[in-house]
Amino acid sequence: MEFGPILRSLLRNKLGVLLIALQIAFTMTVTVNAVYIIDQRSERMARPSGLDEANIFHLSSVGYGNNFNESVVSTEDLALIKALPGVLDATVMNAIPVSGSGSSTGVGLEPDRPETSVQTAMYTADENVLNTLGLNLVAGRPFTSNDVRRGARDMDRTQSTAILTTALAERIFPGEGMQAIGRTIYNPGGGAIEIVGLVERLQTPWAESSFIEQSMIIPEVVNDGSTLYMVRTAPGERDRLMMEVEELLAAQGHERILRNNRSFEETRENSYRLDSVMATILYVVIGTLMFITAMGIVGLAVFSINRRRKQIGTRRALGATRPAILRYFLLENLLISGSGVVLGALLTLAFNMFLVQTFDMPRIDWFYAPVGMLVLIILGQLAALAPAAKASGIAPAMATRSV
Amino acid sequence: MLKMTHISKVFRTDVVETHALRDFSLHVAEGEFVTVTGPSGCGKTTFLNIAGLLETASGGQYLLDGEDVSSLNDFQRARMRNQKIGFIFQSFNLMPDLNLFDNVDVPLRYRGVNAAERKVRVERALDAVGLLSRKKHLPAQLSGGQQQRVAIARALVGEPRFLLADEPTGNLDSNTAEGVMELLHEINNNGTTIIMVTHDVVLASRSARNIQILDGRIIDDRRAQPKAA
Incomplete structure (x- = not known):
């Protein structure tokens, strides 16, 4: 594995790496806390009322006549x-x-x-x-x-x-x-x-x-x-x-009016509509952030690969197999994503503390941060996969070309 | 060591077909120092690419160290490049973000050599080109001649039997070029077979064998007369 040289190489190109790592950290912070909020809302919505909900309906009768x-x-x-x-x-x-x-x-x-x-x-x-x-x-x-x-x-x-x-x-x-x-x-x-x-x-x-x-x-x-x-x-x-x-x-x-003939399920759904809408909005936010982050990773990887085509050709000439080039770029992405998610974990906890203190929300469960880290790492690897595969296809003859 | 028989290389696009090498046959024995000259576009680099397994030939047979390389897949070709061939490029092709040690270390990592042995071999190679004391420096901190010496150390660190040099002095001034050539001759004297592509007819004339290429064909294959005792 080329862990050491890749790390040293990344440290010499800090700005791009820092920007994408910050983006990953921000995405993780928002995503993990949003997922936690969604989970809490979902738990609330899933609480049993105690009723045979599927088979109950209600109807109101309001009298208006003197003879009623x-x-x-x-x-x-x-x-x-x-x-x-x-x-x-x-x-x-x-x-x-x-x-x-x-x-x-x-x-x-x-x-x-x-x-x-x-x-x-x-x-x-x-x-x-x-x-x-x-x-x-x-x-x-x-x-x-x-x-x-x-x-x-x-x-x-x-x-x-x-x-x-x-x-x-x-x-x-x-x-x-x-x-x-x-x-x-x-x-x-x-x-x-x-x-x-x-x-x-x-x-x-x-x-x-x-x-x-x-x-x-x-x-x-x-x-x-x-x-x-x-x-x-x-x-x-x-x-x-x-x-x-x-x-x-x-x-x-x-002499009366019959109204509000509704199933209990409909009444319950109306009561939780705000929770449901909020969950949908948060899902959209998460999806958008994930997409933007993935595109950022793809962009950085493509830029980095295009800048290093001759280097990749040279590595191939020196004996790197295609899988070795693929591994190189996935490992490079892993290091960038890894630094992002570590920072993201710290920001996630800090942001959660802010939510706890400001909005009296419960403290986030311990496993949300590691799961979030894993998800962002997988997202990073998937985003980098196509550019890395493209890099592995660069011909070794690129080493002798004047580009 | 290297035997090409009726090698051809054709580059095709939708509208044009370019014959970079035609009926190209060459035999290089172990320990030879062969220079390849010819005008731009004559096929020198294509020959070098095919000899170094960087490209495949369109036709003909190529035996490297007795093995027919035509049937090798991409993975096997990469392995053979790593184990048997050293490359020196005109523009050095060092990794700008890696220090000298890491640059020279690259071929050994692809060979799967363990860290302790890599350290010994990389430092020995850097020492051989006189740059061990600067192993933590970046390529940009060196002169052109020093960078080419690093590239030579990288080519030698795997102890290849066959060294391919593509205009190794093309980006160097004459004094520095002279130093690099001395180093290459020293390497050749130690038994490594070298094929060097060059524009410089003076340098070519100093090699034991010079091949001239024109329009993808060998037009001259001249060996120097052994000096009288």
């Missing part, structure tokens, strides 16, 4: 919906997970001490909520019809039951979350809430929330003018039933 009785209509509607073939279950809720809109409250172990409370999303629903959403009950029992209170919202001082997510239970009872069944917690108004069940997961309505896994379901159907139906269907029946349910409810002739 929300309580009666919603009971009738649910009966009609459940009677449709393909519908597994349906319920009335106050909010949709990860939709961006819902209610939150604080719950604690002592009444009238809101400063000690733990923040949680609060869903209200009837006794069919677990089956309708496809939630996994890991302890306790589901709601019964006796648990459910119906009417206007005024529950602060009222005794109630609740089903909590395990994350919320663990937060309220650290280390004893799974033993929370039967214990009592209190809402900010001092109302006692008996925990009757725990579900594995139910995300809050807010994808950005810092307490996204902390949710509580209260068995309550509130009549506040707008009814949100959640419907779970058999696999593959959702899209058909979305149309059928809307047509069926519309045909009842009530």
Whole structure:
């Protein structure tokens, strides 16, 4: 290997080498941090909501006439919906997970001490909520019809039951979350809430929330003018039933508007649209930077080879085989790329520290820098391959030509 | 050592066909010092390129050290150049970014010689041309004559049996050229076969054998009379 002579030769031509090494370092810095951001966003988007997402849709009913009785209509509607073939279950809720809109409250172990409370999303629903959403009950029992209170919202001082997510239970009872069944917690108004069940997961309505896994379901159907139906269907029946349910409810002739007939998947996709767009933009930035860097490497290699055609011919005359010339230029590129990625690794960590301090982002995982180095080295070798192959094709007779 | 029989070389483009060598036959015995002269464009460099395995002939047979080189592939030709042939070029062809040691070291690296042996051989070759003390210098820090001496050291470091020199004094003043010629004669006296292409008829006349080429053919092959005892 000609490591020593190549290194010494590069050190005598610092400027071009330095510029391309800096370009590689900059590309690595931006790429690694961008990939890290994309990974974080992708992880966020991939978090399970706890619902049977593929088979759930929702529909809102808003009454406007004087004769519209929300309580009666919603009971009738649910009966009609459940009677449709393909519908597994349906319920009335106050909010949709990860939709961006819902209610939150604080719950604690002592009444009238809101400063000690733990923040949680609060869903209200009837006794069919677990089956309708496809939630996994890991302890306790589901709601019964006796648990459910119906009417206007005024529950602060009222005794109630609740089903909590395990994350919320663990937060309220650290280390004893799974033993929370039967214990009592209190809402900010001092109302006692008996925990009757725990579900594995139910995300809050807010994808950005810092307490996204902390949710509580209260068995309550509130009549506040707008009814949100959640419907779970058999696999593959959702899209058909979305149309059928809307047509069926519309045909009842009530003085109301039916709106927001959407699948849960669509609602979730809308909530994460910003993440998705940002990931796409970052992919474009990464691709562009990679392309520009690769072109820079190609440009430097082509320039360097054209400048040294006679030298290459001389090396061939002195006994260099074609593979030896190929190796020479790939090794030369490896040294340039290598210095670039080492500098890039340092810049990557520095830039990440800046992001951590400025935007409160989590620290980058240790393996991103070495993987980034490897990718940039491979990119450099691939970019240099064609010019190096061309160089290896220079005839040894070039040594005796007057060029 | 070198035997060419009816060698021809034709360069073809879409519109023109150039016969650089025609029916070119030559036998050079081991230990000879042969100069090749002729006007520009007569085929001297083409002959040198074919003799040094830098180009292939269009026809005829070429035996180098008893081996028919016509059938060798590119890899084998590179190996044979490295092991049997030393080259000296008119413009020295040193690598400007490498110091003298690294320049002379180039053929040995391609031969796969280990570092310790390379060091011994490179320093011996540089010492032989009187430039060992300047082994860390760059070519640009030397005069033309010194650069050609480095090129000679590079040609000799692999201990080739056959040395090809393309106008080795063409870029040197007469005094420096004289020194280089003395060095080449010394190398020849040690048993290395040398073929030297030159424009300089005076230098050519001092060699034991001179070949004149015109239009790709040998028109004269003259050997000097041995001096009377």
